[in-house]
Structure formats: structure tokens, C-alpha cells
Amino acid sequence: MKVDNFRLKLGGKEYVPIIVGGMGVNISTTELALAAEKLGGIGHISDAEAGYVCDSIFNTAFVSTKRKRYLDNIGNPDKSAVQFDLGEVAEAQKKYIEHTVSKKSGNGMIFLNCMEKLTMNNSIETFQTRLNAAMDAGIDGITLAAGLNLRSLDLIKDNPRFRDVKIGIIISSTRALSIFLKRALRIERLPDYIIVEGPLAGGHLGFGPDDWHTYDLKTIFLEVLELLRKENLDIPVIPAGGIFTGTDAAEYLSTGAAAVQVATRFAITKEAGLPYAVKQEYINAKEEEIVVNMASTTGYPMRMLLSSPTLRYAIRPNCEGLGYLLENGGKCTYIDAYYAAMAEKKPGGQLTVKEKTCLCTGMANYDCWTCGHTTYRLKETTNLLPNGKWQLPKAEEVFLDYQFSTDQAIMLPSPESC
Numbered sequence: 001m002k003v004d005n006f007r008l009k010l011g012g013k014e015y016v017p018i019i020v021g022g023m024g025v026n027i028s029t030t031e032l033a034l035a036a037e038k039l040g041g042i043g044h045i046s047d048a049e050a051g052y053v054c055d056s057i058f059n060t061a062f063v064s065t066k067r068k069r070y071l072d073n074i075g076n077p078d079k080s081a082v083q084f085d086l087g088e089v090a091e092a093q094k095k096y097i098e099h100t101v102s103k104k105s106g107n108g109m110i111f112l113n114c115m116e117k118l119t120m121n122n123s124i125e126t127f128q129t130r131l132n133a134a135m136d137a138g139i140d141g142i143t144l145a146a147g148l149n150l151r152s153l154d155l156i157k158d159n160p161r162f163r164d165v166k167i168g169i170i171i172s173s174t175r176a177l178s179i180f181l182k183r184a185l186r187i188e189r190l191p192d193y194i195i196v197e198g199p200l201a202g203g204h205l206g207f208g209p210d211d212w213h214t215y216d217l218k219t220i221f222l223e224v225l226e227l228l229r230k231e232n233l234d235i236p237v238i239p240a241g242g243i244f245t246g247t248d249a250a251e252y253l254s255t256g257a258a259a260v261q262v263a264t265r266f267a268i269t270k271e272a273g274l275p276y277a278v279k280q281e282y283i284n285a286k287e288e289e290i291v292v293n294m295a296s297t298t299g300y301p302m303r304m305l306l307s308s309p310t311l312r313y314a315i316r317p318n319c320e321g322l323g324y325l326l327e328n329g330g331k332c333t334y335i336d337a338y339y340a341a342m343a344e345k346k347p348g349g350q351l352t353v354k355e356k357t358c359l360c361t362g363m364a365n366y367d368c369w370t371c372g373h374t375t376y377r378l379k380e381t382t383n384l385l386p387n388g389k390w391q392l393p394k395a396e397e398v399f400l401d402y403q404f405s406t407d408q409a410i411m412l413p414s415p416e417s418c
């Protein structure tokens, strides 16, 4: 039994049922998404901190322009005045997405991972702008993630591509799904696919730091299938989180999954955005070094390596330039933690910020090493080189391993590609 025996059917077309999940900020790069698309699967890019990502790819100046605009506010704990210019948000989004979709060369698709928790001090208008700009730029699909907003579909219902672009949601419980479906049925626009993300995934989680291990993907996945059957709804269901081998994936496909979404194994590929040294950290990680904590300012638990530099950050909040996680009204729990630490700091003492981290800066600098639980198994997927470093596989090699491997085997990258 292998993945290649199955196909994902979406909008009358067939795809290899492997979806590379979105990994912000720019871990799932254009190149990574295109590798999946070229092989007939689906690759996500993420629009997390799109202005910052554009600056690093195209040499634009979205971040410095915004910082200059609010220069006088740097050092002020009140960030309520710091707003994104919606024209610039749309421009960055279009630039990044057009750049990616214009390079498509296969029969697959490019989707956008769009996290609703990027509240940008104006959650509704910035989100609406991001979604509409993505559709205008020709994205094939949008996966609504982290913080699922019931009004999402209403925000884009006037876009001419509303019924043509594929729209999916990520949920971690039947409860969240039922609530979303009620609203979707009311406006007669059901999601085109449902990603069921279990407790072993990377990034933000729909499970608590203390109870995630009491849940399992298989159970939630079967509950979702049952709910859809009862409601007489035929929507492709795509499990995600901890699907490590082609055999794991094929097992889900044979129990009713339309496709699988995977990410951890692709995070260390040559095409992924993490720096070389960080990819080595991921591969070297031990299971006990992978933790779920509440350091993210989104209020959601997040999985990361304990050695993430961002966990030791004591930097001044960088909201004038970034500010992607500012809640409406300009609040962020890192700002509170930072200024509380400043108030407690003894003269000449070291500044230590407790519990929260500046996630905008940490993710932008690749200092927040978010990862899936199975990261400790990445050693099984590649070769140790004579210089003591791990070989980085190509995305194509990982994709083909998922597609064709059987019996829990993992195809190692070919040594020639070192």
C-alpha cells in the first residue's frame, strides 16, 4: 500500500495527495511550494509577515517605511497608533504571490496559509486585504489557519474568485468544525477541504501545553469523517500532524483521507527557508528538547525546540517595523512582559523577560525554532556526512519518498545530491 495508489480530487481535477503545509515565516518558501506543485501535489506558501518576506526576497522597503512612519513611537509601550497601510499590505501580498504562482511548472497547485491570528492592530481590515489580494494575485487556494474566524468567508464574498479559489480550513476538533460549517452553510459557501490538525503538528496548536498528549489525530480524524457523514456533506478531509512516512500517509488514505498534509520532513530540505545551521539543530534534536509552551503572544500553545534563541530574547518590542501580532488597540503580551521586566531590572543587572517572546522578531530572524513533534526522528531520513553534518535532502526526494515508499521504509537522499 502506497500513497501513489491514491489521488486527491478537487474541483474536477486530480492531484498527488500530498500537501506540504504552510510554515511561516518563509520556512515554506516559494521554492519548496513549487517543488510540490511540480510533482503534481500541493505546496503552501505562508503570508506571515509578507512585507518582511518581500523585503528579504525583492529588496523592497515595507518594514523600514513603516518603521520610519512611527519612529517617534519607538520606546512607547502604547502601540495603539501603529497601523499597517492597507495599500502596502496588498502590494506586498500581490508581489509575493505573483512571484510564486508565475513560476508554476507542473500540474499541482500553490495554496496560501493564512493565519487569522496575525491581527496586525486591525484584524478585520488587514485580514480582508490579505485574502482579497491573494485571490487577485492568482493563488490557487487559501488555507485559513490559526484562529479560525467565522466571518472569514463573509470578508471575501464579493471577490470575483470567491467560488473559484479553493478555500480550506484547519481545525483540531469537531466542535470548531461544526461552528464554522453552520456559518458556511448559511452563506452557501462550504470549504473545499478540511485539514484536521492533530497534537503532533508544528507551529501553533489547538491543544493545551499540558494535555496535547491525551489527544490523537486518528480519533479526531474519524470523528470528523463521522460528522460529515451525518450531515451528508462530501468535503475532502486531510489529516496533518505526525504523518512521518509514506506508509503512515497511505494508512490514512485507505481509511478515507483525501490527502495528507505534512511539514516537518520538508522543514530540513534544501528548499526550506531555515538557515543551514538551524536545519542541523532540527535534525540533531532529541525528543525531550521538543516542547509545547505558551511563549507565543497569540495566546495559542506552540511547539518549538527548547534551544530556540527567541526564548531568551530581551529585546525592545519591534512593533513599529513589524507589529504583525498586535491585537486591536495595539496590545501584545510581549510588550507587557518586556516593560514589566524593565521595571524590575536592578541597575547594572541583566534584563530577563519571562514567559513571553517577541514572536514577530523571533520568526523573522529564524530564531523561533517551531517544529513538529517528530522532529527528533529526522535523523532517520538522511545521511550523516563525513564532516559530522547531516545531508539536507531535496524537497523532491522527500516528496517522492512519501509518494512511493512502503512498509515504513524511508528513502534516504541520494549521496550525489550532497
Ligand SMILES: Cc1cc2nc3c(=O)[nH]c(=O)nc-3n(C[C@H](O)[C@H](O)[C@H](O)COP(=O)(O)O)c2cc1C
Pocket (backbone or CB within 6 Å): 020, 021, 022, 023, 024, 025, 027, 046, 048, 113, 115, 145, 146, 170, 197, 200, 201, 202, 203, 204, 240, 241, 242, 243, 261, 262, 263, 264, 265, 267, 370, 371, 372, 373, 374
Ligand atoms: C517549522 C513549521 C512551521 C509551521 N508553521 C505553520 C504556520 O505558520 N501556519 C500553520 O498553519 N501551520 C504551521 N505549521 C503546521 C504545518 O503546516 C502542518 O500542518 C503540520 O506541521 C503537519 O505535521 P508534521 O509537521 O508532523 O508533518 C508549521 C509546521 C512546522 C513544522
